[in-house]
Amino acid sequence: MFRFFLPLFLVCIFSCSDDGTDTPSILAPETYTFNRNGENTVRFSGQTTRILMATELSNAFLDFSRSETDLLNMFSNQNSPFSNADLNASSKTIKSKTAASADYFASNAAAAALIRSDFEGWISSQVDEVFPAQQQLASAGTAGQIADGSSTRYVNAKGLEYNQAFGKSLIGALMVDQILNNYLSPAVLDAGTNRADNTAEVLEEGSSYTTMEHKWDEAYGYVYGTAADAANPNATIGSDDSFLNKYVGRVEGDTDFAGIAAEIFDAFKLGRAAIVGADYELRDEQADIIREKVSEIIGIRAVYYLQQGKSSLEGDSPVYGTAFHDLSEGFGFVYSLQFTRKPGTDEPYFSRSEVQGFISQLEEGNGFWGVSPSTLNTISDQIASRFSFTVAQAAD
Secondary structure, eight states: OEEOOOOOOSOEEEEEOTTSOEEEEEOOOSSSOOEETTEEOOOOHHHHHHHHHHHHHHHHTTOTTOOHHHHHHHHHTOSSOSSSHHHHHOSOOSGGGTTOOHHHHTTOHHHHHHHHHHHHHHHHHIIIIIGGGTTSBOBTTBOEEEEETTEEEEEOTTSOOHHHHHHHHHIIIIIIHHIIIIITSHHHHTSTTHHHHHHTTEEOTTSSSOHHHHHHHHHHHHHHTTOSSTTSGGGSTTSSOSSHHHHHHHHHTSGGGTTHHHHHHHHHHHHHHHHHTTOHHHHHHHHHHHHHHHHHHHHHHHHHHHHHHHHHHOSSSOOHHHHHHHHHHHHHHHHHGGGOOOTTSSOOSSOHHHHHHHHHHHHSTTGGGTOOHHHHHHHHHHHHHHSSSOHHHHHO
């Protein structure tokens, strides 16, 4: 590393404390804009790349001309699988960052392997079970197509859309896990000499940022990495990708949770400003806010989709296609619960075993074809009880 002693970005002002001494206060900028000597210090290109890779892979689930090898190659970025040449040239992969956080998986390779196997299993099952049944009408115990209004859904024998299971589960296993349990973790932010180097403004070689600044920005990139304006992303929140960004926007649009997008963004800004100002206590306070609010996004959407699916199944004329689509999205958000993080702890809101218990209930027998409204209510109640919202609030 090269050592430079540069003036801090203007995030500190001075106010008088009760004892008459001057103490620094950290202020966040209006937008996520941080400069040093006139040069932008914010970088998160790797996160943007993985979001774009995940987008192309998710879309390929419904390209019936693709092979299992094609889709698995996209997951691991082998043999130039993408239509975008820049993605093929990248050293980044989706697989390498799935279930790969320092706090949850660095010392638990077996658990990481099981989770990656789930994702590869959904890929293989889509090609092996659903692709051959493209022109077949789905029924209980039989894969195929099913109508959802003017849309056609493609489901397995239990009514599950593998593309939805994959995409929504990836929100947890990639985006949420990397944000909450990796890049915002003191184990990553303070690794080695990072804290001393950040305080002294020791920059990464050839870069305008410190290692700690960059790690925080990489967390930011998994929410806003494809935003139309990455410095002011809430102007288009919910429309910039189909992963975490989309669902921050969806929850923001629910009047029961209005303001959550600003809370997440403001915590990212203030935490980054705290790093520039070397206030590590304030940094960690903001990380906990992000952990709480991003975890809530996952819990809220899990309950939302389970309740939407329940509504479509109730009554004398169940609307199976609509119900199965919602339940497939709910399946993915339920799966993602194991990557959430309780503030001030090293624990998710739900363990993997608890999540597997929910999944088993959803898949029992003929799966979505036979799941009862009472089962969906019970799971919803259990999820909401761990958070600060009610089923009724999440369901509308």
